[in-house]
Amino acid sequence: MNREDFLMFENNPDLIYFDNGATTFKPKRVIDKINDYYTKYTANAHRGDYDISLKVDKEYEETREVVQGFINSESPNEIVFTKGTTDSLNMIIFGFMRYYLKSGDEVLITKAEHASNVLPWFELEKELGIVVKFIPLTEEYKVTLDNIKKVVTEKTKVISLAHVTNVIGDIRPIKEISKYAHDNNMLMVLDGAQSVPHIKTDVKDLDVDFLAFSGHKMLGPTGIGVLYGKLKYLEVMHPLEFGGGMNSRFESTKELEYKELPLRLEAGTQNIEGVLGLKEAILYLEEIGLDKIHEHEAGLREYLIKRLEEVDNVEVYNPKSESGLVIFNLEGIFAEDTSRYLNHYNICVRAGNHCTKMVKDEIKVKNTCRISLYLYNTKEEIDKLIEVLKESKNIYNIIL
Amino acid sequence: MDSNFRREIIVDNASNPFHKEKKDKDFITANTHNESCIDNIDLYVKVQDDKIVDAYFDGEACAITTSATSIMLKNIIGKSLDEARSIMKEYYKMLNEEEYKEDMLGELNAYSNISKQPSRLKCARLPFETLEKTFHIYETEK
Numbered sequence: 001m002n003r004e005d006f007l008m009f010e011n012n013p014d015l016i017y018f019d020n021g022a023t024t025f026k027p028k029r030v031i032d033k034i035n036d037y038y039t040k041y042t043a044n045a046h047r048g049d050y051d052i053s054l055k056v057d058k059e060y061e062e063t064r065e066v067v068q069g070f071i072n073s074e075s076p077n078e079i080v081f082t083k084g085t086t087d088s089l090n091m092i093i094f095g096f097m098r099y100y101l102k103s104g105d106e107v108l109i110t111k112a113e114h115a116s117n118v119l120p121w122f123e124l125e126k127e128l129g130i131v132v133k134f135i136p137l138t139e140e141y142k143v144t145l146d147n148i149k150k151v152v153t154e155k156t157k158v159i160s161l162a163h164v165t166n167v168i169g170d171i172r173p174i175k176e177i178s179k180y181a182h183d184n185n186m187l188m189v190l191d192g193a194q195s196v197p198h199i200k201t202d203v204k205d206l207d208v209d210f211l212a213f214s215g216h217k218m219l220g221p222t223g224i225g226v227l228y229g230k231l232k233y234l235e236v237m238h239p240l241e242f243g244g245g246m247n248s249r250f251e252s253t254k255e256l257e258y259k260e261l262p263l264r265l266e267a268g269t270q271n272i273e274g275v276l277g278l279k280e281a282i283l284y285l286e287e288i289g290l291d292k293i294h295e296h297e298a299g300l301r302e303y304l305i306k307r308l309e310e311v312d313n314v315e316v317y318n319p320k321s322e323s324g325l326v327i328f329n330l331e332g333i334f335a336e337d338t339s340r341y342l343n344h345y346n347i348c349v350r351a352g353n354h355c356t357k358m359v360k361d362e363i364k365v366k367n368t369c370r371i372s373l374y375l376y377n378t379k380e381e382i383d384k385l386i387e388v389l390k391e392s393k394n395i396y397n398i399i400l
Numbered sequence: 401m402d403s404n405f406r407r408e409i410i411v412d413n414a415s416n417p418f419h420k421e422k423k424d425k426d427f428i429t430a431n432t433h434n435e436s437c438i439d440n441i442d443l444y445v446k447v448q449d450d451k452i453v454d455a456y457f458d459g460e461a462c463a464i465t466t467s468a469t470s471i472m473l474k475n476i477i478g479k480s481l482d483e484a485r486s487i488m489k490e491y492y493k494m495l496n497e498e499e500y501k502e503d504m505l506g507e508l509n510a511y512s513n514i515s516k517q518p519s520r521l522k523c524a525r526l527p528f529e530t531l532e533k534t535f536h537i538y539e540t541e542k
Contacts, residue, residue, distance in 0.1 A: 332415075334460060334461060334462045334463065334466075335438070336437060336438055336439070336462045337462045337463050340462075340519075351438065352437075352438040353438065366438075366440070366460055367438050367460060396407060396410070396411050396414075396463065397407065399463070400406075400407045400410050400411070400463065400464075
């Protein structure tokens, strides 16, 4: 749907883009906004006494309200702009958890988490002596409350999970997990990189304590992301960066005072084009409706899985996941060779371990090809993919 | 070398690679650790008196890297480090489309066209880059 809004298709009419888990195309509206900012009212935010700066300031802060509405948070002060999900998670873990947790406390993640929800925890484990534990996954690689209960102890203080994992693509029962976490004195951190762009995310309904997501995976620009945190936690979060924009005063006597939320957590000149572009992306998604987008993706996914069954030498590893992510291999062919073969037909898929290097322990396959769908993908594109995969006996004639 | 013959050599070596087997501590081990792709190969090389007496590899990689590693091993076992490095030098010249001594490379000539696919150059270089790592370990520990 809405393909006409994306110049990438106009400029690349034969391109089939199935790598939306990595990044997404930008609608014209997002690009126009960024272009306008640079050609009509370039100025810094939070600074000026002149019109164009005030305009930037106003739009920058309006974006916070748009994000607030989009994820249904309580206050715009709970919305902090970051570089992306990785940055947001690092802020949560090193700006908050570093002071909240103590040696021996346990944090639960899974082996299917993205590197950004793993490595900061591993670092904090080394630094603080916390213990990072893995929730066992079911046979279908899912997280269930029962499995969480198996590894929870009285020392468990945090559960940190992706809402939708970037390889398996399962949608986790976060609301249920969150409730259990809070009933048992634990905090709930949600990695929304693969979910916020695709399914309605309501932080009040899910009752998560923190949420991290990226703009570029939801039609927005790269280099912009969001950190959501409940106000009471953000209030005590330590900034990881100090400098301009985040202080209200400092003296040669070393007396100093930092700004209120959320500016205290946004040091330095921010990614203004990113913020303004993100606003347009969110408004665009809201106009279409996330329910409609999810429905479209679910329909495509079902069609894709069904049609993949027609191809003899394809193995799909996550046929039962609910999101628009499908991982597969061609029998006996290395994933990267498959992706190069598909590239020959202008079909873009991702090959590899998808930054989820521990998931191989679960699915017993190190590398896979991943198809990740979005609103602009079509059944016709899937038909083309199937046609090409059916001819893959020729793969070496094509790629060598 | 015509393109069918070239392809046949690569596919043969990718499907039935030479000396693909995990080895133990008697061997110097190095990993490809390629940052730009997902090829992941361990190379096991046994060197005695500056001579490669045996070599194996294991891991997962694309057809180009797997086949090039297989062919490289066939070419270097029994050679001195200097001889192996001479082969490496000629091989790199070929990949860079420079003048090179074709007769020194044997089946490695199958990659003479790979520079036409810049994204695959790295795959073709990987086995030799990893071999050099094992030589470096040998020379440092000698």
